[in-house]
Amino acid sequence: MGEATAKGLGQHALDSAHRHDATTTGVTPAEVHQEHPIKLYLVVWAWLFILSTCSYLVDYFGLHGYLRWSLILIFMMLKAGLIVAIFMHMAWERLALTYAIILPPVLVLVFVTMMVFEADYTLLTRMAFFGAGP
Amino acid sequence: MAETTLAHIGRTEPRPAGWQGIAADWSSDQRAFKNVSWGKAMMWIFLLSDTFIFGCFLLSYMTARISTRVPWPNPSEVFALRIGGSDIPLILIAIMTFVLISSSGTMAMAVNFGYRRDRRKTAVLMLLTAALGATFVGMQAFEWTKLITEGVRPWGNPWGAAQFGASFFMITGFHGTHVTIGVIFLIIVARKVWRGDFDVGRPGFFTSRRGRYENVEIMGLYWHFVDLVWVFIFAFFYLW
Numbered sequence: 435m436g437e438a439t440a441k442g443l444g445q446h447a448l449d450s451a452h453r454h455d456a457t458t459t460g461v462t463p464a465e466v467h468q469e470h471p472i473k474l475y476l477v478v479w480a481w482l483f484i485l486s487t488c489s490y491l492v493d494y495f496g497l498h499g500y501l502r503w504s505l506i507l508i509f510m511m512l513k514a515g516l517i518v519a520i521f522m523h524m525a526w527e528r529l530a531l532t533y534a535i536i537l538p539p540v541l542v543l544v545f546v547t548m549m550v551f552e553a554d555y556t557l558l559t560r561m562a563f564f565g566a567g568p
Numbered sequence: 569m570a571e572t573t574l575a576h577i578g579r580t581e582p583r584p585a586g587w588q589g590i591a592a593d594w595s596s597d598q599r600a601f602k603n604v605s606w607g608k609a610m611m612w613i614f615l616l617s618d619t620f621i622f623g624c625f626l627l628s629y630m631t632a633r634i635s636t637r638v639p640w641p642n643p644s645e646v647f648a649l650r651i652g653g654s655d656i657p658l659i660l661i662a663i664m665t666f667v668l669i670s671s672s673g674t675m676a677m678a679v680n681f682g683y684r685r686d687r688r689k690t691a692v693l694m695l696l697t698a699a700l701g702a703t704f705v706g707m708q709a710f711e712w713t714k715l716i717t718e719g720v721r722p723w724g725n726p727w728g729a730a731q732f733g734a735s736f737f738m739i740t741g742f743h744g745t746h747v748t749i750g751v752i753f754l755i756i757v758a759r760k761v762w763r764g765d766f767d768v769g770r771p772g773f774f775t776s777r778r779g780r781y782e783n784v785e786i787m788g789l790y791w792h793f794v795d796l797v798w799v800f801i802f803a804f805f806y807l808w
Binding site for chain 1: 585586587589590593594600601602603604609612613615616619620623624627630631632634635636637644657658662665666669670672673675676677679680683684785788789792793795796799800802803806807808
């Protein structure tokens with residue numbers, strides 16, 4: 435997702451960072467300096483502001499139900515993707531590092547699934563023994 | 569940083585990309601992260617472990633919120649502020665979000681100027697980042713004070729499910745601690761940049777290793793991570 439976001443931002447910005455592409459096509463330098471044009475950071479900064487405003491407006495206008503939750507998640511993932519890909523330079527790292535860092539947190543989702551079942555079960559037993567509400 | 573690695577022994581053949589690149593990098597019996605210094609790789613791995621810590625906090629919050637029979641307090645009302653005679657929902661949290669995002673922006677610029685060897689701009693931007701971070705912590709202290717005076721405790725609150733207080737103090741407290749530590753480290757690294765430690769290769773007082781401008785980027789990784797965690801807390805705790 436990070437790379438896709440970065441490409442959507444403007445190819446010109448990435449082209450000026452093109453020497454890093456040597457890492458994928460040619461010789462790997464011993465050490466890469468993450469040096470990119472200032473404009474790229476300003477654009478990402480502006481986008482983060484816009485996305486934050488959007489997610490605040492979701493609450494301000496009091497949207498409810500699946501619309502609210504899906505909008506919250508979409509804005510959250512877009513912001514997280516921009517921060518990791520551009521600010522933390524993940525878009526330009528070799529895939530060995532990217533996957534080593536990005537994939538393990540996916541396991542948290544497995545944990546989430548388990549705990550949703552567990553919490554539903556707890557709620558069920560609480561309702562069975564203590565009634566529906568105080 | 570001791571670059572004792574094998575990467576310096578005149579390796580010139582091209583490296584494969586994509587999935588073959590991953591297999592080749594990990595199986596080559598040398599170092600898995602070919603063009604990343606150990607400092608940066610270890611910061612990433614630390615951030616990964618921190619991801620699991622915050623992941624577990626948010627998970628426990630989710631479990632408590634799903635499993636309670638009592639309605640969860642509405643964050644939109646709990647965190648509203650009375651400005652000019654009307655309640656504006658969640659306004660303080662929104663301002664805190666913008667402050668933290670701005671600090672991430674200044675940090676990214678500081679990293680950039682660091683690699684351009686512009687000591688002055690790097691140090692000023694890092695100190696600006698630290699100031700924004702301190703502002704964030706200050707606003708968080710204000711928020712805590714407001715909620716505590718309104719009667720929120722880890723074991724109960726006036727509006728609903730008792731677990732609200734425990735989740736709130738745990739999650740935002742841990743995040744605020746991270747921001748505070750980040751501010752302290754920002755000031756330390758900014759002082760080193762200002763003094764030109766990274767230009768002359770002056771040994772650090774604790775590790776006696778020579779720093780490089782990459783230290784600014786590693787510091788930046790930590791700071792952006794703090795911002796990243798806030799994105800998730802904002803979505804799941806305040807907006808949900």
